[in-house]
Amino acid sequence: MPTTMRQEIDEIPQAAARLLDQSAAAIRQAGAALRARDPNVVVTVARGSSDHAAHFLKYAIELQFGIPVASLGPSLASIYETPLRLERAAAFAVSQSGASPDIVAMTHAARDGGALTLALVNTLPSPLGNAATLAIDIKAGPEIAVAATKSFVNSAAAGLAILAEWSDDKALLAAVAALPDHLAAALKLDWSALIGPLSSARSLYMLGRGPALAIAAEAALKCKETCELHAEAYSSAEVLHGPVSLVAPAFPVLAFAARDKAEASVADMASSLAAKNADIYITSDKGAGVTHLPHIATGHAFTDALALIVPYYGMVEQLSRARGFNPDAPVALKKVTETK
Structure with missing residues (x-):
């Protein structure tokens, strides 16, 4: 089931x-x-x-x-x-x-x-x-x-x-x-190329700019919630201000890029991190030395960015199970959190 x-x-x-x-x-x-x-x-x-x-x-x-x-x-x-x-x-x-x-x-x-x-x-x-x-x-x-x-x-x-x-x-x-x-259409996209590398990962970065940065933040939270895998979201510009020092060979980075004016800058940063031998995945056809993930071009920058989370959700549910967890019931979490 x-x-x-x-x-x-x-x-x-x-x-x-x-x-x-x-x-x-x-x-x-x-x-x-x-x-x-x-x-x-x-x-x-x-x-x-x-x-x-x-x-x-x-x-x-x-x-x-x-x-x-x-x-x-x-x-x-x-x-x-x-x-x-x-x-x-x-x-x-x-x-x-x-x-x-x-x-x-x-x-x-x-x-x-x-x-x-x-x-x-x-x-x-x-x-x-x-x-x-x-x-x-x-x-x-x-x-x-x-x-x-x-x-x-x-x-x-x-x-x-x-x-x-x-x-x-x-x-x-x-x-x-x-x-x-x-x-x-986004639901049918296959991001299973991420499962193997992330199954044994200890940490990763999620990058984005503009609306796609919010998608990166949501992706990082789901990684923590369902996979007990440390993930941090950064602007692809902000990552140079300190966080880049942790990017070593094989360090996984997932770059969320929509079809908008920020796509080229996100791809350029992904390429520069790939030059450090990091393991880079990007939702764009741009970039060098990176793995290109399939994505949906919706014809509008806002809906392009939102559609990126759907194949990610499918992947992270698989990843949770691959890492031995139950994605329906993360340890120490509950559905409704009532804070004061």
Whole structure:
């Protein structure tokens, strides 16, 4: 029998299609509310995989609108009880469960501080949904495996759909509409070339830039959660500021590159690390001395980046089993983490 994690990975295209169909009205309402607010800053509130989805949306918002986006530490509200000044702001709170007290408290504080608050949540009704101005059900469906997969993709997809409505960008609207088909194609990609090298690895780097950096961060977390394999995510520019000193011969590096303006720079860094005899894998046809991983060209930089996580999820579920673990039940972790 496939693991629950594998079954949930296989559900990603259908979950995305369900989101775009069943939450369409809420997505349009959120886009209209953002147009009306016309924020001069956006803040995000999230933890774990949800925070990686928020990081993905940070880059998408900044690239699409030129509006700065900052991540708020939930302890500002839950521990420090700091009043916020967010009169011209919008806030995105992202959570699978909608139950973590610090995320709920921060969302209350953002709304009380004047922000238009949008909750991207997989559980409604929920405390987070009640705390926000508008709640968007991401429609991922029940997610049983501890490691989030389809809820991460649907959180990011919901955010992109809202941005498309907010901007009325025809290219982005079309890319979001086509996303379920592209995710289905991504699901068929084979990244098993990574299984052998990573089965005995002790550490690795995940690299990216722009939206793909958020994908690298999510990939690193899944490696730790399901494989007990130390992985760190870095910007392909930041890796030169110290971390490169650990890159020795055969050190594994996975570089996430989308079809965007950063692709060449990510590939150049991958090539320079390959020249140190590191074991480099990249989601691009560019680069020298590297292993090229198959990827889906969706026709839009944002959905290109998001689609990269799907074959990675399939690979890391295999890797977990190859390393002797149960990806459905990582040791010392639980599905819903409630922090204060």
